[in-house]
Amino acid sequence: MLNNRKVRLMSRLAMYEQNEGKEDVRLSKYFRTDYVRLNVLKTVVAVTLGYLLVLLLLIVYHSEYLIQEAVTLDYKGILLRYVGIYIIILVVYCSFAMIGYMLKYRASRKKLAKYFRMLRRLRSLYREEDGELMNVEEASVDYDRNDT
Amino acid sequence: MIVTILELRAHILRFLQKFQLIVEPVIKFVIAFVVFRSINNAIGAHELLMSLPAELLLSLLGTFVPPVILTLMAAGISLVHVYVASPLLAILVAILMVILYCFIARFSGKYGYVVLAVPVLFLLKIPYVVPLILGLIATPMTIIPVACGVIIYRMFVVISNAALVENTTAIEDILALYIDVIDQLVADKQMLITIAVFFVMILAMSLIRKLSIEYVFEISIAVGAIVCILSFLVADVMLDVGLNITEMVFGTVGSMLIAMVFQFFRLALDYTAVERVQFEDDDYYYYVKAVPKINLAVPERNVKKISANTEAGFREVTAEPEEENAYEPELSEEERYAMGEELEEGDSEEF
Numbered sequence: 237m238l239n240n241r242k243v244r245l246m247s248r249l250a251m252y253e254q255n256e257g258k259e260d261v262r263l264s265k266y267f268r269t270d271y272v273r274l275n276v277l278k279t280v281v282a283v284t285l286g287y288l289l290v291l292l293l294l295i296v297y298h299s300e301y302l303i304q305e306a307v308t309l310d311y312k313g314i315l316l317r318y319v320g321i322y323i324i325i326l327v328v329y330c331s332f333a334m335i336g337y338m339l340k341y342r343a344s345r346k347k348l349a350k351y352f353r354m355l356r357r358l359r360s361l362y363r364e365e366d367g368e369l370m371n372v373e374e375a376s377v378d379y380d381r382n383d384t
Numbered sequence: 385m386i387v388t389i390l391e392l393r394a395h396i397l398r399f400l401q402k403f404q405l406i407v408e409p410v411i412k413f414v415i416a417f418v419v420f421r422s423i424n425n426a427i428g429a430h431e432l433l434m435s436l437p438a439e440l441l442l443s444l445l446g447t448f449v450p451p452v453i454l455t456l457m458a459a460g461i462s463l464v465h466v467y468v469a470s471p472l473l474a475i476l477v478a479i480l481m482v483i484l485y486c487f488i489a490r491f492s493g494k495y496g497y498v499v500l501a502v503p504v505l506f507l508l509k510i511p512y513v514v515p516l517i518l519g520l521i522a523t524p525m526t527i528i529p530v531a532c533g534v535i536i537y538r539m540f541v542v543i544s545n546a547a548l549v550e551n552t553t554a555i556e557d558i559l560a561l562y563i564d565v566i567d568q569l570v571a572d573k574q575m576l577i578t579i580a581v582f583f584v585m586i587l588a589m590s591l592i593r594k595l596s597i598e599y600v601f602e603i604s605i606a607v608g609a610i611v612c613i614l615s616f617l618v619a620d621v622m623l624d625v626g627l628n629i630t631e632m633v634f635g636t637v638g639s640m641l642i643a644m645v646f647q648f649f650r651l652a653l654d655y656t657a658v659e660r661v662q663f664e665d666d667d668y669y670y671y672v673k674a675v676p677k678i679n680l681a682v683p684e685r686n687v688k689k690i691s692a693n694t695e696a697g698f699r700e701v702t703a704e705p706e707e708e709n710a711y712e713p714e715l716s717e718e719e720r721y722a723m724g725e726e727l728e729e730g731d732s733e734e735f
Binding site: 238242243246247249250251254255282283285286289290292293296297299300336 | 476479482483485486487490491559562563566659661662663665668670672674
């Protein structure tokens with residue numbers, strides 16, 4: 237016998253899982269700190285790569301001057317200056333990335349929590365359906381653990 | 385009059401919902417075709433890529449890939465065109481694209497396709513439609529992909545001008561060309577002003593649309609358009625950026641109309657999304673096609689019946705463009721399934 241309420245609930249669960257839920261479930265595999273750290277790390281890599289490329293463009297742009305003055309340049313001063321700029325950019329980007337990804341993680345957890353509540357409802361539907369607790373029980377125990 | 389339009393909308397929606405499997409790919413195909421066509425028109429240099437069969441084939445491919453891949457394809461094709469014209473400039477463009485991605489574009493999130501949409505709409509002379517629509521649906525943060533799109537468009541304008549000039553291979557000339565291009569890019573006032581104006585538009589619109597007044601969305605579109613025209617005019621007079629004013633004004637008006645049409649269908653569009661999901665339990669496999677109910681179909685006879693009711697019915701109809709209210713009963717209907725379960729389970733959470 238088809239249980240209409242169950243089908244409805246499962247459809248809603250499936251719609252969530254197969255669309256926006258995908259990302260949320262992927263996120264839920266990380267602890268918050270791990271997730272934020274990973275993404276800040278990615279930001280560091282991206283900013284470093286971008287900055288190096290900008291430097292490359294700058295060097296080519298000033299190449300004539302650089303070659304002419306190669307002997308008399310104040311290399312230490314130049315190095316300090318560009319490393320300084322790099323550090324400032326990095327700090328700004330990392331702080332914003334940290335805040336942004338934290339907020340994203342939190343939003344995703346909230347959606348996930350609703351999803352788990354629906355799963356619990358599904359479990360109780362199963363219980364209702366045939367008194368005995370089926371394998372679903374074990375599965376949802378796991379979900380509960382994740383939920384908190 | 386309004387009722388006729390609303391009925392028409394309901395019919396269109398029902399049609400879209402019914403033939404979603406066909407309509408969606410067709411629309412995607414058309415979008416992909418417009419993208420490749422306008423790129424080829426603007427900077428086309430590679431003979432093979434510019435031929436119609438190649439365009440059609442690419443568009444067909446673009447139909448079945450996610451927007452990210454379509455954006456990458458467009459970037460790749462643009463690079464090939466630039467490469468044919470001038471390999472040096474192609475390298476420069478590639479480096480600039482990577483820099484853009486590292487610093488800005490990777491934060492665009494789900495609005496990544498805007499990066500592609502802005503340059504393409506620039507070519508179609510209606511880039512203003514992007515901030516007008518984003519102002520309606522998104523946060524001011526979406527200036528990130530918008531700015532990216534503007535930069536990419538201006539970059540290609542500068543590059544294609546330079547490519548026309550370039551035809552030498554002597555090393556000094558190449559360096560001079562490179563320096564020239566960088567100078568132009570850095571000093572591009574039009575780019576900065578466009579980004580600034582678009583940002584102000586999105587900001588103003590997203591502030592206005594939070595007000596609780598009637599026709600708030602139409603008003604915010606109008607305000608966005610006015611901000612756009614005025615700011616560009618002021619910028620042009622004060623800074624002399626060499627804008628084509630007539631083109632800008634007509635483009636803005638056109639964009640405004642498009643945004644209005646979009647607004648008219650917007651909420652309704654959410655209801656065309658038919659979902660197909662598969663899952664199983666211990667006894668069955670389920671192949672569920674979940675069709676959102678459309679409550680927009682107003683033509684029901686109830687409008688004509690009693691004079692007192694006519695008033696009420698009509699008011700409900702005209703209230704519709706105003707927003708969510710009209711859809712509220714629909715949502716709660718949907719929701720009631722879940723709620724029903726909850727109440728019986730003694731659990732008052734709502735999904």
